[in-house]
Every structure is written in structure tokens, then in C-alpha cells.
Amino acid sequence: MWRDLTPIGRDDRTHGYHRFAWTRADHTLREWFVGEAERRGLDVVVDRVGNQWAWWGDPDEALAAGRPGIVTGSHLDSVPDGGAFDGPLGVVSAFAALDALRRDGFEPDRPIGVVNFIDEEGARFGVACAGSRILTGAMTADRARSLTDGEGVSMAEALRAAGRDPEGLGPDAETVRRVGAFVELHVEQGRHLSLPEVDQPLAVGSDIWPHGRWRIRTLGEANHAGTTRLADREDAMLGFAAAVISARRAAEANGCVATVGKVVVTPGGVNAIPSEVTGWLDARGSDETAVRLVVDEVREVVADFEGLLTEDSWTGPTPFDPALVRRLATRLGGIPVIGTGAGHDAGILANAGVPTAMLFVRNPTGISHSPEEFATSQDCLAGVEALTTVLTDLAGASA
Numbered sequence: 303m304w305r306d307l308t309p310i311g312r313d314d315r316t317h318g319y320h321r322f323a324w325t326r327a328d329h330t331l332r333e334w335f336v337g338e339a340e341r342r343g344l345d346v347v348v349d350r351v352g353n354q355w356a357w358w359g360d361p362d363e364a365l366a367a368g369r370p371g372i373v374t375g376s377h378l379d380s381v382p383d384g385g386a387f388d389g390p391l392g393v394v395s396a397f398a399a400l401d402a403l404r405r406d407g408f409e410p411d412r413p414i415g416v417v418n419f420i421d422e423e424g425a426r427f428g429v430a431c432a433g434s435r436i437l438t439g440a441m442t443a444d445r446a447r448s449l450t451d452g453e454g455v456s457m458a459e460a461l462r463a464a465g466r467d468p469e470g471l472g473p474d475a476e477t478v479r480r481v482g483a484f485v486e487l488h489v490e491q492g493r494h495l496s497l498p499e500v501d502q503p504l505a506v507g508s509d510i511w512p513h514g515r516w517r518i519r520t521l522g523e524a525n526h527a528g529t530t531r532l533a534d535r536e537d538a539m540l541g542f543a544a545a546v547i548s549a550r551r552a553a554e555a556n557g558c559v560a561t562v563g564k565v566v567v568t569p570g571g572v573n574a575i576p577s578e579v580t581g582w583l584d585a586r587g588s589d590e591t592a593v594r595l596v597v598d599e600v601r602e603v604v605a606d607f608e609g610l611l612t613e614d615s616w617t618g619p620t621p622f623d624p625a626l627v628r629r630l631a632t633r634l635g636g637i638p639v640i641g642t643g644a645g646h647d648a649g650i651l652a653n654a655g656v657p658t659a660m661l662f663v664r665n666p667t668g669i670s671h672s673p674e675e676f677a678t679s680q681d682c683l684a685g686v687e688a689l690t691t692v693l694t695d696l697a698g699a700s701a
């Protein structure tokens with residue numbers, strides 16, 4: 303599976319991935335998912351949003367009998383120049399765990415589902431976890447349809463181009479009800495498991511930090527870079543730069559992290575004074591009030607320059623299901639339980655009331671959202687084994 307996925311959406315120069323929602327690369331990944339599901343005789347269902355679900359067993363029959371399914375999986379899209387593991391490791395491990403269960407002759411008492419959430423990174427339309435947000439009603443279909451990418455293509459247009467009816471987009475309670483529990487396996491996106499005093503291949507996720515994305519827009523007047531006196535300029539970049547510096551300072555002062563990693567400058571000429579700068583602030587922290595303080599400080603600086611800061615998305619503190627977390631940690635022999643500053647579809651499902659937990663696989667580089675992201679084959683296999691144990695436990699007759 304890994305070999306088949308490797309070339310899809312890969313930049314041969316950087317070895318980074320460019321797998322954005324509803325693009326050709328995404329289409330190929332979705333075909334790959336269907337192929338893997340069909341090869342295993344699983345039933346593929348696509349929900350109203352476009353998330354793909356591959357079921358072993360009938361989720362509706364089981365639901366009617368009071369035994370909703372156990373779902374695992376993750377996403378296949380990437381950030382710009384992303385790593386190979388963020389997302390795909392969870393989907394590949396899900397299929398591999400299913401293979402292991404069957405090889406062992408396991409007969410599930412509940413259906414087991416493998417999911418591929420669409421547009422987890424929000425790399426194209428700006429809102430992370432778009433697939434699970436729309437599915438659970440955390441983002442309205444109207445808002446989703448109107449989001450635009452860097453080329454001005456709306457999600458509605460992208461859906462149409464991919465052969466889907468954008469009017470079909472919307473919350474899908476029927477799909478959510480089928481999920482009795484969701485366990486997402488994911489590559490670790492920090493260094494905790496590699497610390498010498500920890501040195502463990504796996505951990506169970508306990509919670510996700512509060513986090514959000516805000517759009518900063520500052521305005522100026524385009525003019526010549528050589529002939530316009532400094533005193534006569536209205537340079538949109540100055541307010542924007544002040545906002546970036548204030549984000550860093552406020553994050554430091556409040557024990558948070560803040561990032562401005564995407565900027566669009568208009569008109570975008572080396573020798574033209576910027577008339578408009580739009581950039582995205584990503585702010586996170588373990589304490590919700592502290593994150594809000596950071597954003598308030600940046601908002602004030604932006605306002606001083608007569609710019610605008612608006613919220614694109616916000617996810618509050620997200621604990622996973624405590625009983626499920628304890629159960630996983632115990633079944634897996636008391637492995638570490640850690641929180642994370644990364645967002646996941648698992649968090650959106652948890653906030654929608656689905657019992658949810660995560661498994662993290664050690665990443666020795668500690669780097670993620672970059673081609674440097676890594677996990678050894680040995681640790682990945684330990685992840686598959688752990689996921690197999692978890693599925694045996696949750697979908698077995700004694701569950």
C-alpha cells in the first residue's frame with residue numbers, strides 16, 4: 303500500500319506532497335482507497351460531504367441492533383509540501399489491521415469501518431477538517447460552498463468539477479450515528495516519544511489543544527517602489543508585519559504558539575508597494591483564555607493599522623473520551639498518554655459526541671508538515687499491531 307501511495311501528488315524535487323481536496327491527486331488517492339476496500343470485499347459508502355467509508359459488516363443492521371460500528375482511519379490529503387505520514391499512516395494502518403484481524407480468524411461482533419476524511423488539512427480552502435466539520439454540522443454547507451482557494455475557485459465549483467453536486471453537501475447524522483467509536487492512528491507530530499526518558503514507539507492521545515485560524519487583511523495603495531517618497535506611501539505590508547511580530551510576542555507572553563505561514567500580497571511585484579496583504583494566523587495553546595488573549599493582541603495591532611482580523615475556524619479544548627482513552631492505554635500495556643497541539647478529524651468527532659481516541663506512532667525527526675516527517679517501519683508495524691489489539695477489544699464479542 304505504501305509503495306502505491308508514494309508517487310501520488312509528490313514533488314520529485316523536495317519529496318514533499320501536494321495533495322489538496324478535490325484535485326487530480328486527491329482523485330487518484332480516492333480511487334486508491336476504493337481499490338483497497340474492494341480488494342478486501344468491503345462496502346464503500348460516500349457520505350454527503352465526500353468522506354469515504356469502507357465497511358466490513360453492515361453498519362445499519364448493526365446500529366438497529368444497538369451495536370454501532372467501530373471506525374478507524376484518517377485522511378489522505380496533505381499540507382503544501384507535506385510529509386508522507388500525516389494522514390496516510392492512519393488509513394494504511396487501518397487496512398493493515400483489518401488484514402491482521404482476518405488472518406487471525408477474528409469474527410467481529412460489530413461492523414468495522416475504515417474512513418478517509420476529505421480535506422483534513424484545509425490546505426486548499428483554508429478551513430481544516432472541512433470534511434468532518436461539514437459532516438457533523440460544525441461548519442454549515444453554505445459557508446463551505448463559498449470558501450475559495452488561491453485561484454478564486456469556490457468549494458462548490460471544485461465539487462462540480464470533481465463530478466459532485468455541491469447542493470448535496472450538508473450534515474449527515476445518519477453517517478455519524480453509525481460510528482459507535484472512532485480511533486484515529488496518526489504519526490506523532492512532535493518529539494515526546496523520542497525523548498530519552500520516554501523512548502516509546504506508541505502513545506494514546508488524551509486531548510487536543512484549543513486552536514484556530516484567523517485571517518488578517520491590511521490595506522494600502524499600490525505605487526512605484528522607486529519614485530514614491532516614504533512619507534507619501536500607504537504600504538499594506540507595514541501593518542501586516544507589525545501583526546506578525548505581535549503574534550510572536552503575544553504567544554511568548556501567554557505560553558501559546560502562533561504562526562503566520564501563508565501570505566498573499568497584492569499586486570505582488572518586487573517593485574510595487576503592496577496595496578493589500580492577506581495572511582493567516584494559526585494560534586494554539588493548552589489554555590483557551592491564553593489563546594484568545596494572543597488573538598486579541600494581534601487584533602488590536604491590526605486595528606491600529608486600520609486592517610481587519612476575522613476568524614476562519616475555532617476548535618475549543620477537546621478531550622477525547624476518558625473511558626476509551628483509559629481502555630486503550632490499559633489494553634496496550636500502559637503506554638504513555640499524551641495531548642497534542644495538532645488538529646484532527648478525531649477532535650471534530652469527539653466534539654460531536656462520538657466516543658473517540660487516538661494512537662500516535664513515534665516520529666524520530668519530531669518534524670511534521672514537512673518532507674522530514676518520518677516513522678520507522680518497525681514503529682509503523684507496532685502501530686498496526688496496537689490498532690489490531692484495539693479493534694479486537696472494541697469490536698469483539700466481549701465488548
Ligand code: GLV
Pocket residue numbers: 422423430643644645646
Ligand atoms: C493539522 O494537521 C493541523 O493541526 O493543522
Ligand code: MN
Pocket residue numbers: 381388423671
Ligand atoms: Mn496535518
Ligand code: MN
Pocket residue numbers: 377388389422488646
Ligand atoms: Mn493529520
